[in-house]
Each structure stands twice: as structure tokens, then as C-alpha cells.
Amino acid sequence: MTNDRDADYGALSPDEQTAMREAWRERVAARIAQLDYAARFEEAGESYSSADADGNVVIHNAGAARQ
Template sequence: MTRNSQPTRLPADVYESASAAAWVNSRTVPQQIAHWARIGRELEMSPQVNHRQVVRVLEGSISYDDLAEQEQAIVRQEWTDRAKAHRAALDYASQFSAAGESYSELDEDGNLVIRSAD
């Protein structure tokens, strides 16, 4: 008999990132984590991609320009995914409301809308 899943402990930041990315990508959190795991597995096994160099760029220890084109594409996608996850997790309206501050924003037509503190 094969197992469909096995309980695994994850660091909170990984779970939170997966949760945000899952929402953006219309996946469940477990589906998002499995997706990332498959991508990571393929990257590490790929003879065409220097995984260590990609990781070093993502850590900020070497320049993006030091990568080959395919590696640069992987880094750009990771940056895009991280930015989407970060934007999805932002909730300025709640933060301003909790602080009792008003704020302004543009509506879908580009018109200024002022949100009061109350």
C-alpha cells in the first residue's frame, strides 16, 4: 500500500508563503507545497541549471548577471512568485483601520477615493 501523504512539520514562514502563493495560484496549501517541492527536485537534478548559482543569487551573494539565460529565467520567476505572495499578504485597509487613520486610494476607474478612519 502506498501513502498519499505524510504529516510534515514546516517552518511558519514557509507555510505562510505557501498559503499566500496558494491563494494567488488557486491551489490548496498542500498542493502549493507539493508544486514547489517538484520544482525544487527538478532544478536540483537538472544538468542544465546550476542550482547553487540560482540559490546564491536569491540569497543576494552573487549577481543575477553571473547566471546563464535559463538560470536567469528561473530567478525571475521566483522573484515574481515572491512579489505576488507578498502583495497577496498585504492588508493596508485593516492596518489603517486598526490604527484609526484614514487613507486614500484609486478605484478601478482611476478616481480618488478617501477612506475615513471610522
């Protein structure tokens, strides 16, 4: 597999495309794992929502925690 970032994905062999998709998946997963929007919102004093384990909406009011 080539390391040339400008390589045409369509020009890769099926095995190379599989390897490329796996590399992309790993990079995306690593970047997602680094995201911490809750901390950003709390630091900014902003409310935000999330879902609990059952899929119910949970409102987090960061401003109320500071009072």
C-alpha cells in the same frame, strides 16, 4: 540553478536568470498579496485614500466610522 543566495546573478546562464526572475516575481507577488494597509489604517483610526475601478480617488475616513 544554484540555491546559493550569495550567487552572482550575472554569472548565471540565461535559463538560470529566467528561472531566478520568475522565482523573484513569485516571491514579490506572494508578499504583496499579504499586505493589508486598509486594515492597518482602520485599526489605527487613520484616514487613507485608494482608487476605485475607474481610477477616481476614494477617501476612507476610518475615524468617522468609529463615531
